[in-house]
Amino acid sequence: MPASVAAFFDVDGTLTRTTILNPLLWYQRARLSRPRYALSLAGLMLDVPRLIWIDRRSRSRVNVVFYRRYAGLRADDLRAWHRLTFADNLRRRLFLAAVVCVEEHRRQGHRLVLVTGGLDFVMRPLAEHLGADLIATHLVERDGILTGEIDGPPIAEERKGELMREYAGKYGIDLAQSFAYTDSYGDLSMLECVGHPAAVNPDRRLRKLAAEGRWRVEEWKLPSP
Numbered sequence: 001m002p003a004s005v006a007a008f009f010d011v012d013g014t015l016t017r018t019t020i021l022n023p024l025l026w027y028q029r030a031r032l033s034r035p036r037y038a039l040s041l042a043g044l045m046l047d048v049p050r051l052i053w054i055d056r057r058s059r060s061r062v063n064v065v066f067y068r069r070y071a072g073l074r075a076d077d078l079r080a081w082h083r084l085t086f087a088d089n090l091r092r093r094l095f096l097a098a099v100v101c102v103e104e105h106r107r108q109g110h111r112l113v114l115v116t117g118g119l120d121f122v123m124r125p126l127a128e129h130l131g132a133d134l135i136a137t138h139l140v141e142r143d144g145i146l147t148g149e150i151d152g153p154p155i156a157e158e159r160k161g162e163l164m165r166e167y168a169g170k171y172g173i174d175l176a177q178s179f180a181y182t183d184s185y186g187d188l189s190m191l192e193c194v195g196h197p198a199a200v201n202p203d204r205r206l207r208k209l210a211a212e213g214r215w216r217v218e219e220w221k222l223p224s225p
Contacts, residue, residue, distance in 0.1 A: 007101075008113045009114050010160075010200075015102075022089075027078065063137065074146075079121040086125035090122065095220035105179065110178075120137060135155065137155050156187075160187055164180070175193055179196040181200050183202055185202075188206075
C-alpha cells in the first residue's frame with residue numbers, strides 16, 4: 001500500500017488571525033464582570049512586553065509562561081464555552097484563502113493535520129470544522145481544575161517537527177510528498193521536514209529565508225468588511 005500524503009497547518013497567524021492570547025480574553029470578557037475583566041486585561045497588557053521579549057527567544061517558553069494564566073479555571077467550562085462560541089470567535093477569524101487551501105488538499109485525498117501550540121479545547125472545534133486531525137497543547141487538570149501547567153513538552157519549535165514525524169510514522173505518511181504551512185520562523189522544523197513547505201503571512205525572519213528561494217510565500221487575509 002503506498003504511503004499517504006498529509007498537509008500540516010499551524011493555526012495562529014496561519015489559518016486564523018489570532019494569537020494564543022485571544023481565547024483567554026474571549027472567555028474572560030464573556031464570564032467576568034466589567035471591572036474584573038478590565039483589571040485582568042490591564043494586567044495582561046502590562047505583561048505583553050515581557051511576553052514579546054520571551055517569545056523572540058523561545059516560543060516554547062512563552063507558551064509555558066502564558067498558560068499559567070489558566071490556573072484555577074474549570075476545564076469542562078472552558079471546553080463547553082469554546083465549543084458553543086466557536087462560530088462567533090475562532091471561525092470568524094479563519095482566512096478565506098486558508099479554507100480554500102484546506103479544501104484543495106481534501107479534494108486531492110490528503111490527510112489534514114493541525115499542529116498548534118494552541119489549547120486542545122480551543123482548537124478541537126476548528127479541527128472538526130475543517131475535518132482535520134489535531135495535535136495541540138493539553139493542560140494538566142486536577143479534579144477538573146486546570147493547574148496552568150502544560151502536559152508534556154510545549155508544542156513549539158523543534159517539537160512540532162518531532163510530532164509531525166511521529167504522526168507520519170503512525171499513519172504511513174510520506175513526508176517528502178507532504179505539505180506544511182506556517183507563519184513563524186520558530187516553526188522551521190515544520191517546514192524542513194516536508195517536501196512542500198509554504199510560509200504563510202511570514203514574520204520578518206521567515207520571510208527573509210523564503211526570499212532566498214527556500215519556500216513559497218502565501219499571503220492570507222480576512223475579507224474586507
